Amino acid sequence: MAQTPVQGRGLVAPVTGLNGCGHSGYQGADEMNVLNEWAFVGLFAVMAPVFPALPIVIAWLFRPRKPNVLKSSTYECGVETIGDTWVQFRVQYYIYGLIFLVFDVEMVFLFPWAVAYNEMSLFGFVAGFLFIFLLTDALFYAWKKNALDWK
Amino acid sequence: MEELCTGLCSVLTESGAELGLAYFLSLLVGVLLVSGVPLLTVILLIWIERKVAARIQDRIGPNRVGPVGLLQTIADMIKLLSKEDITPTAADRVLYNAAPLVSFASVVLLWAVIPFTPFHYGVDLEIGALYFVAIASFGTLAIMAAGWASNNKYALLGAFRVVALLVSYEVPLVFALLAPVMLAGSMSLVDIVNAQSGMWFVVLSPLAFVIFYISSQAETGRAPFDLIEAESELVAGFNIEYSGMKFGMFFAAEFLHVFTNGIIMAILFFGGWMGPLYYESPLIAFAWLGAKGGLIYFTTLWLRNTVPRLRIDQIMAFNWKFLVPLSIANLILISLALKVMQELGIAPRDMLSASFGDLLPATAILLVINGAMILYLLGILRKRGREARRESHEARAGYPQTASVAGR
Numbered sequence: 001m002a003q004t005p006v007q008g009r010g011l012v013a014p015v016t017g018l019n020g021c022g023h024s025g026y027q028g029a030d031e032m033n034v035l036n037e038w039a040f041v042g043l044f045a046v047m048a049p050v051f052p053a054l055p056i057v058i059a060w061l062f063r064p065r066k067p068n069v070l071k072s073s074t075y076e077c078g079v080e081t082i083g084d085t086w087v088q089f090r091v092q093y094y095i096y097g098l099i100f101l102v103f104d105v106e107m108v109f110l111f112p113w114a115v116a117y118n119e120m121s122l123f124g125f126v127a128g129f130l131f132i133f134l135l136t137d138a139l140f141y142a143w144k145k146n147a148l149d150w151k
Numbered sequence: 152m153e154e155l156c157t158g159l160c161s162v163l164t165e166s167g168a169e170l171g172l173a174y175f176l177s178l179l180v181g182v183l184l185v186s187g188v189p190l191l192t193v194i195l196l197i198w199i200e201r202k203v204a205a206r207i208q209d210r211i212g213p214n215r216v217g218p219v220g221l222l223q224t225i226a227d228m229i230k231l232l233s234k235e236d237i238t239p240t241a242a243d244r245v246l247y248n249a250a251p252l253v254s255f256a257s258v259v260l261l262w263a264v265i266p267f268t269p270f271h272y273g274v275d276l277e278i279g280a281l282y283f284v285a286i287a288s289f290g291t292l293a294i295m296a297a298g299w300a301s302n303n304k305y306a307l308l309g310a311f312r313v314v315a316l317l318v319s320y321e322v323p324l325v326f327a328l329l330a331p332v333m334l335a336g337s338m339s340l341v342d343i344v345n346a347q348s349g350m351w352f353v354v355l356s357p358l359a360f361v362i363f364y365i366s367s368q369a370e371t372g373r374a375p376f377d378l379i380e381a382e383s384e385l386v387a388g389f390n391i392e393y394s395g396m397k398f399g400m401f402f403a404a405e406f407l408h409v410f411t412n413g414i415i416m417a418i419l420f421f422g423g424w425m426g427p428l429y430y431e432s433p434l435i436a437f438a439w440l441g442a443k444g445g446l447i448y449f450t451t452l453w454l455r456n457t458v459p460r461l462r463i464d465q466i467m468a469f470n471w472k473f474l475v476p477l478s479i480a481n482l483i484l485i486s487l488a489l490k491v492m493q494e495l496g497i498a499p500r501d502m503l504s505a506s507f508g509d510l511l512p513a514t515a516i517l518l519v520i521n522g523a524m525i526l527y528l529l530g531i532l533r534k535r536g537r538e539a540r541r542e543s544h545e546a547r548a549g550y551p552q553t554a555s556v557a558g559r
Contacts, residue, residue, distance in 0.1 A: 037274045037275070041276070044186070048256035052256060052404075064233075074392070075303065086299070104321070111278075120490075149468070
């Protein structure tokens with residue numbers, strides 16, 4: 001139950017590196033700041049589903065409950081559903097998914113490249129280009145193989 | 152732990168609260184304050200959206216409940232609260248109930264990193280831009296879950312299409328997002344805004360903004376990319392089995408997502424809170440951000456109500472054969488031009504300290520490059536459009552019956 005001193009924290013913070021709150025800017029975030037930020041995001045992530053859940057729960061208290069077999073059946077414009085819904089689906093979706101995966105992983109590597117861009121040497125810059133080129137290559141391969149055509 | 156405790160937290164500990172509790176409470180107050188903004192605006196947004204749509208369609212729109220229909224949303228909420236909530240017997244109950252929560256939560260979570268003013272934001276993450284991309288894709292997950300859990304063929308078909316669409320348009324979106332990150336040299340949204348004190352990034356890389364704008368329109372499932380609610384083809388799409396408040400949550404999430412994207416674009420490309428007198432008061436800074444975001448939001452509504460829906464094959468072809476190569480080419484050209492200019496000493500290496508004058512030569516060169524690219528692209532599009540029109544004319548002349556179904 002330690003009492004924390006309030007006075008001078010803002011002034012002391014840049015010196016001691018105990019920047020408890022706010023943005024550390026170009027000096028780079030220290031460990032405590034990062035912890036604080038992610039504690040906030042964590043709590044936000046816990047709270048975020050509560051906001052939509054609240055009206056749904058309130059509605060659950062007030063709403064009428066008159067279910068019957070017909071009402072709870074699958075709605076397909078009045079026609080009875082035939083066969084299983086959860087079946088295999090067309091392969092085109094997988095192909096788009098695969099191409100997306102290639103680019104999504106590429107993106108994760110390109111973000112650090114973009115952040116370091118201004119201080120980057122020519123070598124790092126060209127290496128980034130090579131990386132983009134290799135994956136663009138994959139896109140054109142898929143294109144030429146007609147994998148991008150919706151059939 | 153003690154080091155984390157500042158601001159409200161330290162006030163609470165001073166007045167005798169336990170450290171852990173005080174810390175939790177101060178975080179909670181922060182979360183509630185930040186999330187309060189989107190939760191309050193969404194009520195207004197629904198009214199704005201309906202009013203704008205009505206005006207564009209030469210109607211009056213909601214005008215009965217309250218002054219100029221302002222309370223219409225409240226009335227609708229009360230109506231939704233009293234609606235029976237039907238869960239189909241065939242549905243996967245857990246996923247079915249979780250999907251609307253995830254859908255709405257993913258949009259609200261975006262607001263954690265949005266800087267309202269230079270000093271007022273939920274949190275300024277070092278990886279703010281990446282956080283935006285990561286959280287936004289949770290919405291895709293919610294749609295897939297909703298479509299799958301409904302155990303309805305229309306819902307599943309709708310979900311497949313929408314997920315293919317959302318996943319595809321995320322690629323150009325992130326490539327376009329790389330441009331401001333690259334220019335600012337940081338992923339933190341606060342840094343990105345600060346780096347625009349000399350020049351807005353929309354001037355430095357207009358093409359990146361256009362790509363970002365188009366793909367975020369697709370990400371929110373708005374026309375011309377509104378497969379998400381292709382009423383005439385899939386009854387309602389992924390949310391066909393939803394009713395009452397759960398449907399309302401999907402609805403609200405979509406409306407809020409559109410506005411959130413407007414705000415994000417204002418931050419990334421239009422200098423966020425920057426504007427005359429923004430340093431005088433946080434309220435002025437906040438008003439600037441709201442005005443810019445609101446204006447972009449209005450143009451998305453305008454677009455939505457003006458253009459017709461595209462077919463899925465057209466949408467996918469437009470993305471993979473046009474937008475993705477374009478976004479890659481744009482990234483390469485911008486980065487190459489800027490690097491050359493930095494090596495020659497024309498462009499500054501640090502955007503934060505660069506003034507308007509420092510950036511003028513670089514801006515002029517980048518604008519010329521972007522303009523040349525846009526003209527070239529318009530040429531390609533014109534040529535392709537002509538070819539397509541000629542083909543459809545020939546097809547219609549020969550086979551009048553099949554012309555309209557060709558390509559489905």
